[in-house]
Amino acid sequence: MKSIITRKNVVLLGGLVLLVILLGVADATLNNYYLRILQLIGIYIVLTASLNLTNGFTGDFSLGHAAFMAIGGYTSALLTMPLAARALQLAELPVWFQEFVSPFPLATVFGGILAAIIALPVGLVVLRLRGHYLAVATLGLLIIVKSIASNWEPVTRGARGLSGLNAETNLWWAFGWAVITIFVVWRMVHSPFGRSMIAVRDDSVAAASRGVHVFRIRLVAFIMSAFFGGVGGALLAHQLTAITPPTFSFDLTFLIVIMLVIGGSGSVTGSVIGAIIMTILPVILRDLERRFDLPGVSQIIIAAALIAFMIFRRQGLMGHRELHPSTWFMKKPATPASVDAPQQ
Amino acid sequence: MANGTGVAGASAATASEGAFLEVAGLGVTFGGLTALSGFGLNLEQGRLLGIIGPNGAGKTTLFNLLTGLVRPTTGSVVLEGRDITGAKPHVLADAGVARTFQNIRNIRGLSVIDNVKVALGLHESPSLLSTIFFTPAYRSGQFRTEQKARTLLQLLNLDDVRNLPGDGLPYGAQRRLEIACALALEPKLLLLDEPAAGMNPTETIELMELIKRVHREFGLTIMLIEHNVHFIMNTCERIQVLNYGQLIADGEPSYIRKHPAVIEAYLGAGAHDA
Structure with a gap:
């Protein structure tokens, strides 16, 4: 058994310390505008890395991530809402609930758990489908969730939404959850579980014949993905401090999918890179747009860039490869691309 | 017969x-x-x-x-x-x-040895929690899987190419x-x-x-x-x-x-x- 103090772990720990220092410096020096962008990066890392479990590694193309975000967002908002706001907004709910305020971390976890619980029956139904059919079915889930949020007046306040939340999401929570998500996803992917996921993605018939319980693997990936989707929704809700049904839009679901595709579905580090790029790029472009007084151009540029990207680098920036810190200081690992098999 | x-x-x-x-x-x-x-x-x-x-x-x-x-x-x-x-x-x-x-x-996306490990997973599949927390039981299980996979690959004369992708081998x-x-x-x-x-x-x-x-x-x-x-x-x-x-x-x-x-x-x- 290897010691826990390996070169890899030292590098990872160093990276973690560096991240903490950088976040500390950012927290102390940056103004609110930039802090919010950084928080968004953390939140989108949570969302993209978790969507990667289904879309990237198991090959189940889901468009329902915003639905799980909505479940997590509304659940956590209901749990943390300050008493004053509660009395105004949730007067129709039972008295015990109006007096129960949960701390933010707990509410975040609850949001994730409820999203995961709902993912179970949903997964049992929609995972009978694959490919385009599954994508459309998960989009249907988003429509259902939004329509419940729009009409369940006593709980969600319909179109008015829930507001007056404390701005609990800070850099530490956003990146803390980002690190947890990356860690969990990385551990899952680099385990017997992840091997089965990739086998299911590449050839589910062969996987089944090799003893993989295909449906269970897909279901667990879907549920784990939903958990972090719910957590991401909770983080977003407590950054915005107010949520309405349109917060969890088709645009949002597609944005996360785009982040994943840009970074490279099937790569954990790729999903992180995709989340960072697709958060920062629109901000920079919007800034330029304002400076040169060309409203709307940033959208066109991003769309054109996406098309070009899909033509020239369909596999995303990372493809199926990983950017692994521990390999930066070592010899280059043999890339699987060189296939001059030494035949015996 | x-x-x-x-x-x-x-x-x-x-x-x-x-x-x-x-x-x-x-x-x-x-x-x-x-x-x-x-x-x-x-x-x-x-x-x-x-x-x-x-x-x-x-x-x-x-x-x-x-x-x-x-x-x-x-x-x-x-x-x-x-x-x-x-x-x-x-x-x-x-x-x-x-x-x-x-x-x-x-399986295209897996190396030769990981292809074998998928099948070995039938008899050695750790729980999700022990996987995430990297427990000693999990690690010893993976150690056993590695040994078994290597033994099989040696038997079939594939040990030297174990890190190549599953579809990157000669016929x-x-x-x-x-x-x-x-x-x-x-x-x-x-x-x-x-x-x-x-x-x-x-x-x-x-x-x-x-x-x-x-x-x-x-x-x-x-x-x-x-x-x-x-x-x-x-x-x-x-x-x-x-x-x-x-x-x-x-x-x-x-x-x-x-x-x-x-x-x-x-x-x-x-x-x-x-």
Whole structure:
């Protein structure tokens, strides 16, 4: 058994310390505008890395991530809402609930758990489908969730939404959850579980014949993905401090999918890179747009860039490869691309 | 063994007690097309059975039925007294049925050794929590898996290429990888679907030796589909012949070689009179 103090772990720990220092410096020096962008990066890392479990590694193309975000967002908002706001907004709910305020971390976890619980029956139904059919079915889930949020007046306040939340999401929570998500996803992917996921993605018939319980693997990936989707929704809700049904839009679901595709579905580090790029790029472009007084151009540029990207680098920036810190200081690992098999 | 032109129907259900594999009246129809009908087989443990027949005779369909990829419309399959008719593929893998595919199906996105580890996961699958928290039990489990995988790869002469992608090997090596994955399931019954297809004569001879060796060393019961008649006559102790979804002959190689229905299926009517 290897010691826990390996070169890899030292590098990872160093990276973690560096991240903490950088976040500390950012927290102390940056103004609110930039802090919010950084928080968004953390939140989108949570969302993209978790969507990667289904879309990237198991090959189940889901468009329902915003639905799980909505479940997590509304659940956590209901749990943390300050008493004053509660009395105004949730007067129709039972008295015990109006007096129960949960701390933010707990509410975040609850949001994730409820999203995961709902993912179970949903997964049992929609995972009978694959490919385009599954994508459309998960989009249907988003429509259902939004329509419940729009009409369940006593709980969600319909179109008015829930507001007056404390701005609990800070850099530490956003990146803390980002690190947890990356860690969990990385551990899952680099385990017997992840091997089965990739086998299911590449050839589910062969996987089944090799003893993989295909449906269970897909279901667990879907549920784990939903958990972090719910957590991401909770983080977003407590950054915005107010949520309405349109917060969890088709645009949002597609944005996360785009982040994943840009970074490279099937790569954990790729999903992180995709989340960072697709958060920062629109901000920079919007800034330029304002400076040169060309409203709307940033959208066109991003769309054109996406098309070009899909033509020239369909596999995303990372493809199926990983950017692994521990390999930066070592010899280059043999890339699987060189296939001059030494035949015996 | 040879039970004549055994068109074994439902009567095979009354087979000798304790037979290893008992198949009776097995059949499947796709729409109006009967791919296989009334297939019967009683196989003792440790046998090496060959299955031959012209293209479209239903050989691969038979394997698909036995491994759960296709559900039978009629009939039953009993393995070691356990009814496994129409069970799911992973259940059958667990029950001890492993197979290889005619068109090689290794996992593209996984290395050679990880392909084997997927199959080894059948017997060593840690919980999600122990995976995430990297518990000692998890690590020792993965250590065992690594050792087992290396042993299998060495046996099949694949250890040197273990870090290459699953589909990045020469043809013969990919066949061996499929067999390694099948063996990783620790099966009782191994189904090989045209393992020598697309191989050159040298590779075919090596494979023939390998199959015999695996049969011997693992004490496996093997069913083998093959078009290469020389290969099958030299490897198998018993041969079944399928034609148009029907079992037309069943017996030892010398018996099959002279069987009129077999000659007719391969060479056309009247050929045996000439």
